[in-house]
Amino acid sequence: xxxxxxxxxxxxxxxxxxxxxxxxxxxxxxxxxxxxxxxxxxxxxxxxxxxxxxxxxxxxxxxxxxxxxxxxxxxxxxxxxxxxxxxxxxxxxxxxxxxxxxxx
Numbered sequence: 001x002x003x004x005x006x007x008x009x010x011x012x013x014x015x016x017x018x019x020x021x022x023x024x025x026x027x028x029x030x031x032x033x034x035x036x037x038x039x040x041x042x043x044x045x046x047x048x049x050x051x052x053x054x055x056x057x058x059x060x061x062x063x064x065x066x067x068x069x070x071x072x073x074x075x076x077x078x079x080x081x082x083x084x085x086x087x088x089x090x091x092x093x094x095x096x097x098x099x100x101x102x103x104x
Contacts, residue, residue: 010046011035011047016032018031047099049065050097052093064099070096
């Protein structure tokens, strides 16, 4: 990502997860927005993350992240068929995504 965006520092978001009991309340979006605000306050020019579920991918797209790379699980994970179908239905690929916050 450093080379693609020609930056010397970036903000790496590791995990965005909300317990199912609290889903659909905007919590994941609020967490992600607050993290992006903090990165801007620290003058970090870009935020990057890997989004592995359809839910977090939709949030990231809505917030302006762009896909840099997509790894399709069924093509890249030998044991994909062993993952429960309920998880496979919401985890089809992992998107490496980035959002430019400011010119650095």
